Amino acid sequence: MNSPIYILGTGLSHNGSVVLLKDGRVCVGIEKERLSRVKHDGGNDTLAIQYCLDAEGIELKDITLVVQCANFEIPGRDRFRGERIFAGTETPKIVDISHHLAHAYSAVGTSPFSECAVMVIDGCGSPLHQFLQLHPDQKKDVPQSVLNKNQMICEKDSFYHFDGKQLTPLLKDFSEMTKFGTQQFSLPTSLHSIGGFYAVISQYVFGDLDDVGKLMGLAPFGNSGVFEFEAFEFESGRLFVKEDWKYKFTNPSQGYEYFKEHFDYYANVARWAQEQVEKAVIACITNRLEQFPHENLCYSGGVALNAVANAKLEDSKIVKNIYFEPAAGDNGLALGCAFYGWIEYLKMPKIQHDGNTCFGKKYTAKDIDAVFQKEEYKKYNPKIFDSEDELLQYCAEKLNEGKTIGWFQSGSEFGPRSLGRRSILAHPGIKNMKDHINRDIKFREDFRPFAPAVIKDKVGEYFMTGRNSPYMILVDKTRPEYSKELINVTHKDGSARVQTVEESWNPRFAKLIAEFYKQSGIAVLLNTSLNKKGMPIVETPQEAVHLFEITALDVLVIENYVVER
Known part of the structure; x- marks a missing residue:
C-alpha cells in the first residue's frame, strides 16, 4: 500500500x-x-x-x-x-x-467548481518586488505604469481563471502603501484598496482595529444619504480611493464613551462606508467579468467576509454561480498554500471538497474527564448522557425555557464564524435575550447582532430570499410575519446573517435545531461564537469550562457532558 x-x-x-x-x-x-x-x-x-x-x-x-x-x-x-x-x-x-495566490487557491480548493474565475479583494497583499521574486514569469501581467513606481506597492485585487488544473492570472492591480501616521486616515494598508478603506473607517469610528466586522454591524443603525459624496472612482479599469471625502470627517472616536455619546453620527458614517464598499465590490467584479466572462466565480480575500456586500453581489446576478470562501481572510492563506501544493506544484487532480469547514481535532472522553478532575473544576460534577436523543431533548428543553447554552462538539470550525461546533446558543424570540448575551456573556457592544441558524429546508419559510448560506457569510431579510419569533437574530434594518445548517457535515447541530423545532415550533436558533470579546473562539474543553465559569452561561455541553448552574 x-x-x-x-x-x-x-x-x-x-x-x-x-x-x-x-x-x-x-x-x-x-x-x-x-x-x-x-x-x-x-x-x-x-x-x-x-x-x-x-x-x-x-x-x-x-x-x-x-x-x-x-x-x-x-x-x-x-x-x-x-x-x-x-x-x-x-x-x-x-x-x-x-x-493573493494563496487566497485564490483557498477558494479554488474548497469550491464546488471544476472550472471558474477567481476574484481576490483585500486590504493589502504581497509587495510587488516580493511577488516578482516568487513569480518572475508574471512580470508580463503587471502594467508598466505599476512597474515604474519607486515606492512600495502591494497587491490590492487580483482576477484569475482556473481551468481545473492550473490558476492563471488575468488581471492584477497594485497600489502604493499609505504613508502611515501622516493623517487620521493612514493605516498600514494599500492606499487604494477596498479593505484598506474599510479598515480606516473602522479606526475612525471605533478608535481601534479590534474587529472591522463591527462596522457592518453598526451600519444598519445609520441612515442612507446623510453623506452625499463618493469614496471610490474607476479609471481605465482600476479602482482608486478618492481623497476629498477624507476632509469631511473631522470627529474621530475618542473612546467607547465618546462613541456612545455620538452614536447616531458614527452609525451614519458606518452606513455610508458600508454602502460605498458594496458599490465598489460590485463595480470591480463587474469590470473583471466583462473583460473575462465566466458563469462560475470564486471570491476570497478579507473583503469577501462582508456578508452584506456579498448578498448584494449575489442578488446583482452579474454572474450565475458564486462561491464565497468561508475563511476568506488571512486565516485562509494556509488552506490556499496546501491546495497550491497539491494541484499546481504536484500536478495532482483536484479532489471534490465536501463543504465541511470544521478542521479541528476531536477531543476524547478522557480529555474531558481530565478537565473535570482538576481541583478548580471538581465542583461542576457533569452529567453524562449515553443517548444522543436524550441529550438533544434536554438541550432543546433548556433553550425553550430561555437558558443559554455553551455548545462544544467535535472538531472546531476553521475561519471566523462559529457554525455549531463552538457556539453559544439561545432562543431566537425571547425578549431581551440579545441584550443579555451581549452584556453578560459576550461583554461587548449592545448594537452587535447575532446570527440565526436554521434548518436548511426551512430557510425560505423564515427569510425572504431563502438563499443557501451554510457559512454565515450572506445576509437575508427576515419575513415580517416572523419578526417577533426571530427578534434576537434580526438586525435593526430587518436583515439577518443566516446560517443554513447542513446535516451532512454538521449532524448533531442539525438534529438539535430539529428537536428545538419540535418543542418550540421554531426551526431557528440564535448562534454566536463560544468566546467573549477579545478572546479567540474556544478550542479545548478546559477553555470551554473556563468561559462557563467567567460568564453568565446557564448550561455548558461538551460532547455528551453537561454542566448546569
Whole structure:
C-alpha cells in the first residue's frame, strides 16, 4: 500500500494558520490564535504545525511538501519570529507563494467548481518586488505604469481563471502603501484598496482595529444619504480611493464613551462606508467579468467576509454561480498554500471538497474527564448522557425555557464564524435575550447582532430570499410575519446573517435545531461564537469550562457532558 501524500500549508501573516492535506483532502487545520489564545496571532508557526501533526498522528518526516506564505517577507527555514519546527532539517521541501495566490487557491480548493474565475479583494497583499521574486514569469501581467513606481506597492485585487488544473492570472492591480501616521486616515494598508478603506473607517469610528466586522454591524443603525459624496472612482479599469471625502470627517472616536455619546453620527458614517464598499465590490467584479466572462466565480480575500456586500453581489446576478470562501481572510492563506501544493506544484487532480469547514481535532472522553478532575473544576460534577436523543431533548428543553447554552462538539470550525461546533446558543424570540448575551456573556457592544441558524429546508419559510448560506457569510431579510419569533437574530434594518445548517457535515447541530423545532415550533436558533470579546473562539474543553465559569452561561455541553448552574 502506498503511503499517503501529506502537504502542509502555513500562513505566517497576522491571523496565522496551518492546514494539512492528506491525498488532496483536508484532514486537519487550525488557526494559531486558537492555540496561543492571542487574537489575530501570526508569525511563528511551530505551535500550529505541531497541533496538526499530533492530530493526524504523524511526524514531520511524513510530510511530502510544505507551502508557505507571509505578507512582507519570505520566511526562513530555521527561524521566523522564533525557531521553527524545520530548524536543522533539510526535508520536507518548502515552497513560497504570494499572498493573493494563496487566497485564490483557498477558494479554488474548497469550491464546488471544476472550472471558474477567481476574484481576490483585500486590504493589502504581497509587495510587488516580493511577488516578482516568487513569480518572475508574471512580470508580463503587471502594467508598466505599476512597474515604474519607486515606492512600495502591494497587491490590492487580483482576477484569475482556473481551468481545473492550473490558476492563471488575468488581471492584477497594485497600489502604493499609505504613508502611515501622516493623517487620521493612514493605516498600514494599500492606499487604494477596498479593505484598506474599510479598515480606516473602522479606526475612525471605533478608535481601534479590534474587529472591522463591527462596522457592518453598526451600519444598519445609520441612515442612507446623510453623506452625499463618493469614496471610490474607476479609471481605465482600476479602482482608486478618492481623497476629498477624507476632509469631511473631522470627529474621530475618542473612546467607547465618546462613541456612545455620538452614536447616531458614527452609525451614519458606518452606513455610508458600508454602502460605498458594496458599490465598489460590485463595480470591480463587474469590470473583471466583462473583460473575462465566466458563469462560475470564486471570491476570497478579507473583503469577501462582508456578508452584506456579498448578498448584494449575489442578488446583482452579474454572474450565475458564486462561491464565497468561508475563511476568506488571512486565516485562509494556509488552506490556499496546501491546495497550491497539491494541484499546481504536484500536478495532482483536484479532489471534490465536501463543504465541511470544521478542521479541528476531536477531543476524547478522557480529555474531558481530565478537565473535570482538576481541583478548580471538581465542583461542576457533569452529567453524562449515553443517548444522543436524550441529550438533544434536554438541550432543546433548556433553550425553550430561555437558558443559554455553551455548545462544544467535535472538531472546531476553521475561519471566523462559529457554525455549531463552538457556539453559544439561545432562543431566537425571547425578549431581551440579545441584550443579555451581549452584556453578560459576550461583554461587548449592545448594537452587535447575532446570527440565526436554521434548518436548511426551512430557510425560505423564515427569510425572504431563502438563499443557501451554510457559512454565515450572506445576509437575508427576515419575513415580517416572523419578526417577533426571530427578534434576537434580526438586525435593526430587518436583515439577518443566516446560517443554513447542513446535516451532512454538521449532524448533531442539525438534529438539535430539529428537536428545538419540535418543542418550540421554531426551526431557528440564535448562534454566536463560544468566546467573549477579545478572546479567540474556544478550542479545548478546559477553555470551554473556563468561559462557563467567567460568564453568565446557564448550561455548558461538551460532547455528551453537561454542566448546569
